[in-house]
Amino acid sequence: MNVTLRQLRAFVALVRTGSFTAASRHLHVTQSALSGLIKELEHGLDVQLVERSTRRVQLSEIGEAFYPWAAKMLEDLDSALRAIADIKELQTGVVRIAAPQLMACTLLPDMVTAFTRQHGAIKVRLVDCAVEEVLDSVQRGEVDFGIGPERALTAETTARPLFDLPFVAIFPPDHPLARLNRVTWKDALAYPMISLRGEYTRRLSADLQAVHPELMLEPVHEVAFMTTAISMVKAGQGITTALPYGLSIIEQGQLEARVLDGPRISRRFHIFARKNRVLSPAAAGFCDFLVQACLKQDWVRLPEAVSR
Incomplete structure (x- = not known):
């Protein structure tokens, strides 16, 4: 049997309108064309329908x-x-994103809110995790894409640049560093440092050593999450380093931050996705929205905004 959609639509229109004249007018075809479609359908089914x-x-x-x-x-x-059209027009869909815990509780909530105001039927689900788990989540297919700092990619992973930010030092307002207009790494490393365990500290240490071999990053505490490090700074256990997007978690007057110079070290963040997996229109739409929204952030255009 070789039944076409045109034949089925002709048959259904004929039954619903009750006449060849009305059905042909409804389908914008001639009566002879409509009659031909009905005959083709009957021939294909080898039965008489009308x-x-x-x-x-x-x-x-x-x-x-x-x-x-x-x-x-x-x-x-x-x-x-209609469902496909809605998906294509960003009227519906689900977006799953893996992001470092600090980004998931500072930058992304506002981004998600702004996006869903424009596309209310799209659901955005954040998976907050340790930095080193972002790429793993992407590669296992648990999320549509992940956001994280530059990492070595596998042949199955793609990376789209998102932003590039310098490290800042975070310390109490009464700390000696607060009296400096310009804070260097040498200044910061003179005090007890709280850092993130794993790749964060290893890469930062390697970057420092490449420019100033005499500078050693030897944290007194290494923790899993930046929110923990910031809480420890508030408690007076040392200072820490972070990227400017995380400063929104700090209430006004609680802590101070300075861009670290001598040398200025930055981190480029990417949107990671699987090469062999086409993003849904909703996920691709959120990616584009995120890139444009980050370009409008003051900490992207003017990283010195947290300098004194």
Whole structure:
């Protein structure tokens, strides 16, 4: 059997309107074209669907049985096509994002809110995790994409640049560093340092050593999350380093921050995705929105904004 959608639509329109004239007008075809489609459908099914001996449209017994199925198939297809159109037009969908815990509680909530105000039917789900778990989540297919600092990629992973930010030192307002207009790494490393365990500290130490071999990053505490490090700074256990996007977690007057110079070390963040996986329109739309929104942030255009 070779049944086409045009044939089914012609048959359903004929039954619903009750005449060839009304059905042809509804489908914007001639009556002869409509009659031809009905005959093709009957030939394809090898049955008679319409009784042609009466002045009005009369279905055969088989036609009566076939009509509900034909109407249901078209309704289901039209619903599916509308759903696809909604997805393409960012009217619906789910976006799953893996992000470092600090970014997930500072930068991203406002971004998600702004995006969903424009696309209210799209659900954005954040997976907050340690920095080193972001790429793993992407590669395992647990999320649509991940956001994190530059890392070595596998052949199956792509990276789209998001922003590039310098490290800042964070310390109490009564700390000796607060009296300096310009804070260097040498200044900061003279005090007990709280850092993140793992790749964060290893990479930062390597960057410092490459420029100033005499500078050694030897943290007195290494923790898993930046929020913990910031809380320890508030408690007077030392100072820490972070990227400017995380400063929004600090209430006004609680702590101070300075861009670290001599040398200025920055981190480029990327949007990571699987190379062999096409992002859904909703996920691709959020990626584009995120890139544009980050360009508008003061800490992207003017990283010195946290300098004194």
